Each structure stands twice: as structure tokens, then as C-alpha cells.
Amino acid sequence: xxxxxxxxxxxxxxxxxxxxxxxxxxxxxxxxxxxxxxxxxxxxxxxxxxxxxxxxxxxxxxxxxxxxxxxxxxxxxxxxxxxxxxxxxxxxxxxxxxxxxxxxxxxxxxxxxxxxxxxxxxxxxxxxxxxxxxxxxxxxxxxxxxxxxxxxxxxxxxxxxxxxxxxxxxxxxxxxxxxxxxxxxxxxxxxxxxxxxxxxxxxxxxxxxxxxxxxxxxxxxxxxxxxxxxxxxxxxxxxxxxxxxxxxxxxxxxxxxxxxxxxxxxxxxxxxxxxxxxxxxxxxxxxxxxxxxxxxxxxxxxxxxxxxxxxxxxxxxxxxxxxxxxxxxxxxxxxxxxxxxxxxxxxxxxxxxxxxxxxxxxxxxxxxxxxxxxxxxxxxxxxxxxxxxxxxxxxxxxxx
Ligand code: DNO
Numbered sequence: 212x213x214x215x216x217x218x219x220x221x222x223x224x225x226x227x228x229x230x231x232x233x234x235x236x237x238x239x240x241x242x243x244x245x246x247x248x249x250x251x252x253x254x255x256x257x258x259x260x261x262x263x264x265x266x267x268x269x270x271x272x273x274x275x276x277x278x279x280x281x282x283x284x285x286x287x288x289x290x291x292x293x294x295x296x297x298x299x300x301x302x303x304x305x306x307x308x309x310x311x312x313x314x315x316x317x318x319x320x321x322x323x324x325x326x327x328x329x330x331x332x333x334x335x336x337x338x339x340x341x342x343x344x345x346x347x348x349x350x351x352x353x354x355x356x357x358x359x360x361x362x363x364x365x366x367x368x369x370x371x372x373x374x375x376x377x378x379x380x381x382x383x384x385x386x387x388x389x390x391x392x393x394x395x396x397x398x399x400x401x402x403x404x405x406x407x408x409x410x411x412x413x414x415x416x417x418x419x420x421x422x423x424x425x426x427x428x429x430x431x432x433x434x435x436x437x438x439x440x441x442x443x444x445x446x447x448x449x450x451x452x453x454x455x456x457x458x459x460x461x462x463x464x465x466x467x468x469x470x471x472x473x474x475x476x477x478x479x480x481x482x483x484x485x486x487x488x489x490x491x492x493x494x495x496x497x498x499x500x501x502x503x504x505x506x507x508x509x510x511x512x513x514x515x516x517x518x519x520x521x522x523x524x525x526x527x528x529x530x531x532x533x534x535x536x537x538x539x540x541x542x543x544x545x546x547x548x549x550x551x552x553x554x555x556x557x558x559x560x561x562x563x564x565x566x567x568x569x570x571x572x573x574x575x576x577x578x579x580x581x582x583x584x585x586x587x588x589x590x591x592x593x594x595x596x597x598x599x600x601x602x603x604x605x606x607x608x609x610x611x
Contacts, residue, residue, distance in 0.1 A: 212544055212605055213551070214598045215511070217591065218242050218274055218561040220582060222397045223262070227577055228584045230269045236588055237595070240274030240559045241266050242315070246397035251282035251295035254302040259309045274559045275510055276306060277315040277483075278396070278447070281429065286320055287413055288425050296429065300436045307440030313510055313559070314437075315483045317447040318426045320458045321410045322392065324450035324488070329390045329580040330567070331525055337568035340581050341525040342451060342491065348372035350391050354384070354404055357411070357456065394580055411456060419459035426461060427474045434477035445481045445510045446471070450488035451524070452495065463489075465500050472507060481507045484543070487514035487563050490534045491524050498538045505546035509556060512563035513540070513594055526564050526581070529590035530597065540594065541601050562590030 218240035219233045225246075233241065245254050245262060263273045279302055284290040303314065317323065327346035330338045344364065349372040351360035361369060379387060392402050430444070437444050452463035461467055468482055482504055489495045501508070515532030518524040530536045547558040565586025567577075577583060603609055 212548060212602050213557070214595070214602065215540075215543060215547055216240050216274070216557040216559040217595065218559045219587065219591070220277065220561055221266075222246065222579050222582065224265075226579065226582075227574065228582065230266065230271060232584055234269040234271060236591055238561070238591060239270070239272060240561075241271050242275040242277040242561050243273060244276055244278055244280075244397055250280045251284065251291060251298060253298040254279070254305055256305045256308055259305055259311065263309055263311070273309075273311050275313040275315060275445075275561075276311055279303075279306075279314050279316055281316050281318060283321070283410065283413065285429055286318060286422065286425060287417075288428065289413075296432055299433055303433065303436050303442055303444075304440060307442050312440065312442040313445065314442060315445045315447055315510060317449075318422070318429075318462055319449050319460075320414055320422065321407065321456065323395050325391065325455055326394070326580070327387075327391060329394070330576075333525075333566070336572075337566040337586070338572070339526040339566045340564065341523060343521075343523040344368060345371045345375055345521070345523070346387075347391075347455070349376040350387070351456065352376075354388055355407060355411075355456075357408075359457065363454075363457070390580075397579070399578065411458070414458055417459060419461050422459040423461045423467075423470070423474075426471065430471070430475040430477070430480055434475055434479045437479035438477055443479050443481045443509050445483035447483045447512075448485050448488040450485070451491040452489055453492050464495065465503055468500075468504055468507070472504075481509055483510045483512060484508045485512035485563060486534045486536070486539055487512060487516055487526065490516045490532070491518070492522070493518045493533055497534050498542060501539050501542040501546070505542065506549065506553075508543065508546055509550070509558055511543060511558060511560035513560050514563040514565075514590060526566070528566075529562060529593050536594070537597060537601065540597055544598065544601060544605075560594070562587045562594060565590050 217238035219238040220242040282295045284292040285295050326340045327343045328341040331341035348364045351357045353376045449460045449463045515527045515534035516524045517527040517532040564581035567583045569585050571583035571585045
């Protein structure tokens with residue numbers, strides 16, 4: 212039994228974690244993107260090759276594109292969506308021409324992942340990312356002023372949200388706002404509250420069925436191109452996997468993915484198995500999902516979350532929290548065996564997020580919350596050790 216292929220995310224030249232460090236982690240497959248290209252535009256072969264050459268200098272491969280972003284026009288099927296879809300197809304082809312064949316994307320409306328605290332202090336002094344419904348209520352009600360937001364929270368949370376918001380100084384209000392609306396991976400879009408309001412307005416009246424239909428229509432167009440190129444598209448689950456901002460969420464539960472694969476059965480239609488996103492809020496049985504979706508997994512993000520009784524969750528250590536990581540990794544090792552028999556491919560994973568710890572804490576705050584070096588290295592090392600133990604035990608090496 213072979214270990215999974217190890218990956219590490221790199222945000223490009225602006226990433227405070229340089230490729231030389233990534234090379235020292237032992238991971239060989241980089242998850243990266245051309246963050247400078249606006250959503251919806253085509254990526255040229257020349258730009259892809261230039262980026263790839265940077266990795267090659269450190270003997271690293273561009274294993275996974277995370278992400279080729281899907282524009283809001285495509286999600287809404289309005290405006291420029293036809294041109295954006297054409298560009299997406301060209302990008303898939305251009306990437307394949309350079310040998311890059313695994314593409315992650317998400318279909319989350321308006322904002323990518325959501326957290327309310329990017330520096331949550333744990334008792335041991337390290338920091339992690341956290342989502343607190345009370346703080347999120349404060350954001351929705353007092354900053355965004357979203358109509359009807361109050362109805363989504365019980366009275367006790369509303370009272371706590373008011374108390375929390377009133378306790379913030381004007382400077383911390385600004386920082387709080389930025390930590391919620393400006394964490395698009397790899398790029399600072401400089402969104403203002405007014406922009407978010409407008410973006411939300413575009414989804415007025417759109418329910419999950421319509422958004423699903425738009426996702427399936429997008430996949431029906433892109434998957435045949437991906438198939439031609441022997442590429443795969445891997446949808447990233449909603450993070451967190453429950454309703455936020457009154458928006459439809461369509462990639463949260465096992466049934467969502469099963470429905471998506473039934474609607475577009477193309478072998479290029481796959482999932483980026485992100486255990487952290489899926490586990491938030493304890494709504495999903497992660498091992499069950501790994502088993503049920505095993506033949507659609509080429510790419511995985513491994514991390515865990517811990518949900519507290521008040522509904523908040525924080526990013527727990529990679530082998531802690533609610534994800535039964537030993538079981539998930541075991542299922543992925545078996546899925547990889549089947550995958551290599553089927554098509555000679557490996558599953559590539561990256562340690563997803565990590566705490567800010569030790570020397571991470573003495574550096575200027577990263578523009579990429581969750582993507583510290585030491586914290587992610589710890590996660591990688593733990594998962595590597597877990598795999599080695601599982602493989603040795605399975606191979607009878609331990610005489611258990
Ligand atoms: C957060 C990431 C996500 C992910 C995108 C994929 O840390 O897991 O931002 O990269 O949603 O499209």
C-alpha cells in the first residue's frame with residue numbers, strides 16, 4: 212500500500228512562505244493558482260509555464276490548481292457568463308497542455324470560506340481560525356445590516372451579538388469587518404460592505420435548486436473539455452457547510468454531492484475532499500462520506516474542527532477535534548489503491564490550514580490566514596506518521 216501524495220499550498224510570489232521552505236517539508240505536489248488573473252479571464256499557456264517553472268526550480272510539481280475561480284456571473288448565469296465559461300474551457304485546455312490536470316473550484320455565492328476570528332488564542336498560546344455565530348450575527352446585523360438577518364438567530368444569541376458589537380472599539384470594528392469579507396484566497400479584493408450588499412442583492416430570490424441547476428449547467432459544459440484533456444474538476448465543499456447570509460448552499464451534504472454526480476456523471480466531475488469544511492458544525496459523517504464518494508476523490512484537504520455547544524467551531528489539531536482522521540486516512544489509502552488500479556493516479560492531499568505557533572507568531576500577520584509554515588508542517592508530519600503506522604499495520608509489519 213502506497214502513502215498518499217503529499218502537497219502544500221503556495222500563494223505565489225507574495226506568499227510569506229517561500230518555495231524553498233515548502234521543498235524542505237518533503238511534500239512534492241504544490242497546490243497553487245495564478246491569483247493575479249481576474250475571475251472569469253483566460254489563463255495563457257505562457258503565464259502557466261512561467262509559474263510552473265518557479266516550482267520546478269525547487270523540484271516541485273504543480274499538482275493541483277487551487278483554484279480556477281468561478282465568477283459570480285457564471286454562478287448566477289447572468290452578465291458575461293458565456294464568455295467566462297468559454298475562458299474557463301480554454302484555461303482547462305491550456306493547463307492540460309502544461310501537464311496540470313487537477314483543478315479545484317468552488318460554487319459558494321459571494322464569499323469564499325467564512326470565519327469570524329482569524330487569531331483565536333488557544334490555551335497553549337497558539338492561534339487558530341474560529342467561527343462564532345454570535346459574532347457573525349453582529350456582522351450581519353450591525354455592519355452589513357442585512358434585512359431579516361435577526362430571524363436566523365435565537366434571542367439569546369441576538370443579545371450576545373449586541374453586547375459583543377458594543378464592546379468593539381472603532382479600530383477593532385474595522386479589523387473585524389476585514390476578517391470576514393476580505394479573506395479571498397490569495398487576493399485582497401478590497402471589498403467594502405457596500406460591495407457585499409450589492410453582491411448579495413444579485414442572489415435575491417435565488418434558492419438552492421436554481422443555484423444547483425446553474426452548477427450542473429456549468430459542469431455539463433466544462434466536464435467534456437476536462438475529459439478530452441484527461442483532467443478533473445474537484446468541487447470544494449461549502450465552508451462552513453450550513454446556510455449563511457441567507458444564501459443558497461449546495462455543496463454541503465452527502466446528498467448534494469451524490470445529486471451532482473448523478474446529474475453530471477462524467478468521470479471528470481469530482482470532489483476536493485476537504486474534511487475541515489465538511490466537519491464544521493458536526494453536520495456530516497466524514498468517514499461515511501469518504502466511503503460513499505471514494506471513486507470521486509483525487510484531491511483532499513486534511514484537517515479537523517471542534518464544535519462547541521454554543522454552535523461555534525474552531526480549527527482543531529489535525530488529529531484532534533471531530534474528524535476521525537485515522538479512519539478517514541485509512542479510507543483514502545484504500546480509495547487510492549483502487550484509483551491507481553483504475554487509472555494509475557494517486558490521491559494528493561495537503562495539510563489544510565495550521566495553527567500560528569512558535570516562530571509563526573513572531574512574524575508579521577500573514578495575508579493568508581490559516582497558512583502558517585510551522586503549523587501546517589506539524590499537520591503534515593502528523594498525517595505522514597499516521598499513514599506510515601496504518602500502512603505498516605496493514606502490511607503485517609507490526610505483528611499486532
Ligand atoms: C481556504 C480554502 C478555500 C479554497 C477554495 C477553493 O482555506 O480551503 O478558500 O481554496 O474555496 O475554491
